[in-house]
Amino acid sequence: MFKPSANPPSRFEEMHVEWDEEAPPARLHVYDDDSKSILAKNDSPDLPFTWSLNPYRGCSHACIYCYARPSHEYLGWGAGTDFDTRIVVKRNAAALLTAAFDAPRWEGESILFSGNTDCYQPLEFRLGLTRACLEVCLRYRNPVNVITKSNLIERDVDLLVSLHRAARVHVTLSIPYFDPALARAIEPGAPTPARRLRALRTLSDAGIPVGVNVAPVIPGVNDKEIPAVLKAARDAGATRAGLIMVRLPGPVAPYFEQRIREALPLRAEGVLARIRRARGGRLNDPNFGTRMRGGGEEWAATERLFHVWCDKLGYTPRSNMEGPQPEGASTFRRPTAPPRPGSQLALFRGFPGGS
Numbered sequence: 296m297f298k299p300s301a302n303p304p305s306r307f308e309e310m311h312v313e314w315d316e317e318a319p320p321a322r323l324h325v326y327d328d329d330s331k332s333i334l335a336k337n338d339s340p341d342l343p344f345t346w347s348l349n350p351y352r353g354c355s356h357a358c359i360y361c362y363a364r365p366s367h368e369y370l371g372w373g374a375g376t377d378f379d380t381r382i383v384v385k386r387n388a389a390a391l392l393t394a395a396f397d398a399p400r401w402e403g404e405s406i407l408f409s410g411n412t413d414c415y416q417p418l419e420f421r422l423g424l425t426r427a428c429l430e431v432c433l434r435y436r437n438p439v440n441v442i443t444k445s446n447l448i449e450r451d452v453d454l455l456v457s458l459h460r461a462a463r464v465h466v467t468l469s470i471p472y473f474d475p476a477l478a479r480a481i482e483p484g485a486p487t488p489a490r491r492l493r494a495l496r497t498l499s500d501a502g503i504p505v506g507v508n509v510a511p512v513i514p515g516v517n518d519k520e521i522p523a524v525l526k527a528a529r530d531a532g533a534t535r536a537g538l539i540m541v542r543l544p545g546p547v548a549p550y551f552e553q554r555i556r557e558a559l560p561l562r563a564e565g566v567l568a569r570i571r572r573a574r575g576g577r578l579n580d581p582n583f584g585t586r587m588r589g590g591g592e593e594w595a596a597t598e599r600l601f602h603v604w605c606d607k608l609g610y611t612p613r614s615n616m617e618g619p620q621p622e623g624a625s626t627f628r629r630p631t632a633p634p635r636p637g638s639q640l641a642l643f644r645g646f647p648g649g650s
Contacts, residue, residue: 322380323355323380323382324380324381324382325382325383325384325418326381326382326383326384327383327384327386328352328383328384328385328386330385330391331391332391332395333348333350333385333388333391333392333395333428334346334347334348334392334395334406335347335348335349335410335411337410339583340583340584341583341584341586341587342410344405344407344410344440345404345405346404346405346406346407347406347407347408347409347410347411348388348392348406348407348408348410348414348428349385349408349409349410349411349412349414350384350385350388350414350419350422350424350425350428351382351383351384351385351412351413351414351416351418351419351424352366352367352370352382352383352385352411352412353367353377353378353379353380353381353382353383353412354378354379354382354412354413354416354484355379355380355382355416355417355418355484356379356413356416356417356444356445356482356484356485357379357482357483357484357485358444358481358482358484358485359481359482359483359550359551359554359555359558360481360511360513360541360542360543360547360551361378361412361547362542362543362544362547363378363411363412364378364546364547364550365544365545365546365547366411367381368546370383373546374545374546374547374550375546375550379484382416382418384418384422384424385424386422386424388424388427388428389424389427389428389430389431392428392431392432393431396431396435396437396627396629397629401627402625402627403435403436403437403438403625403626403627404438404625405437405438405439405440405463406432406437406438406439406440407439407440407441407442408425408428408429408439408440408441408442408443409441409442409443410442413443413444413445414441414443415443415444415445415447415448416445416484417445417447417484419445419447420447420450425451426450426451426454429451429454429455429458430454432458432462433454433457433458433461433462434630435627435628435629435630436461436462436626436627436628437462437626437627438462438463438464438625438626438627439458439462439463439464439465440464440465440466440467441455441464441465441466441467442466442467442469442508443466443467443468443469444468444469444470444482444485444486444491445485445486445491445494446486446490446491446493446494447486448466448494448498449494449497449498452497452498452501452503455498455501455503456501456502456503459502459503459504461626462626462627463626464503464504465503465504465505465506466498466503466504466505466506467505467506467507467508467535467537468491468492468494468495468505468506468507468508468528468533469491469507469508469510470488470491470492470507470508470509470524470527470528471508471509471510471511471512471513471517471520471524472488472517472520472524473488473520473523473524473527474488474520475487475488475489477516477517477520480558480559481513481516481517481558488524488527492527492528492531493531495507495528495531495532495533496531496532498532499531499532499533500532504534504535505531505532505533505534506533506534506535506536506537507524507525507528507533507535507536507537508536508537508538508539509521509524509525509536509537509538509601510537510538510539511539511540511541511542512538512539512540512541512597513541513566513570514540514541514566514569514570514572514573514589514593514594514597515562515565515566515569515570516555516559516562516566518597518600521538521597521600521601521604522600522604525601525604525605525608525610526604526608529608529609529610533610534610534611535610535611536601536605536610536611538588538597538598538601539587539588540573540587540588540589540594541570542579542586542587543570543578543579544579544581545579547579548578548579551578552567552578555567569593572591572593573589573590573591573593573594574589574590575590
């Protein structure tokens with residue numbers, strides 16, 4: 296059961312509903328998206344990828360810190376509970392991806408699955424949109440990176456193994472917490488840390504390169520859990536690790552503040568104070584170059600802790616996501632379509648040199 300509705304006022308709406316009594320429980324609503332494209336181009340210097348794919352808008356993992364929440368305001372909804380319970384699905388995602396790959400300008404660059412909302416959130420179990428897109432990538436031998444919090448990715452191990460053989464795959468599991476109670480308080484709709492670690496092991500045993508993102512780190516909440524997460528993920532087969540500080544853009548900040556006070560009432564004030572110290576007195580830093588990491592002595596100590604344990608455990612430290620594929624390494628191939636009935640190519644069948 297989702298929490299009662301909690302939405303900061305939208306920047307784009309003049310009307311805002313306030314309940315006289317306690318708000319009713321929020322229920323899941325699913326909407327169809329009529330987008331004409333599926334690939335989003337990234338131009339942020341902080342993110343080492345160019346293209347991303349998101350079959351869903353909104354996410355029922357309901358992580359209280361999610362930086363993607365403001366995108367729901369463009370749909371006329373709120374960045375709070377609406378983001379968790381009003382999920383927009385792109386049912387024609389695979390067809391749109393096929394069209395993108397068939398376009399002459401596409402050259403086979405690596406695609407990041409997720410990047411905004413989780414491509415393996417619970418609705419994927421029923422709809423299979425992510426799997427359908429991966430099947431397209433396999434058909435065209437297009438390399439893929441996947442970031443997820445969900446063990447549902449285990450369902451697609453067979454497909455990921457085939458894609459890794461034909462092109463290139465790298466999977467990152469986001470595991471910010473080791474303590475299951477803490478994870479449930481902050482990420483109420485996501486699978487437990489233990490279940491994510493088992494997914495890491497399943498993927499690694501299948502020969503798929505895997506990494507872990509200790510992200511986001513919320514100062515005063517999960518910074519002390521960094522060693523435990525890194526050790527458990529390394530034991531499960533992860534070879535690369537990333538670290539990001541929590542980002543609270545726009546309406547995410549008041550929503551986060553409300554939820555953190557509910558989830559951790561005795562620690563909330565100290566947590567908010569530490570975030571402000573790491574962000575120059577604010578809850579968020581929107582500037583490129585600094586928005587993915589903190590500042591000050593406390594955050595510097597957190598980064599040192601992360602790197603010390605990465606070195607100790609034998610990780611290859613990296614950014615939060617795989618970078619673009621090296622020049623000249625493209626495996627992309629457009630499949631050869633059979634001649635259409637009645638086409639001139641069909642006339643040559645049965646003749647020397649014909650098919």
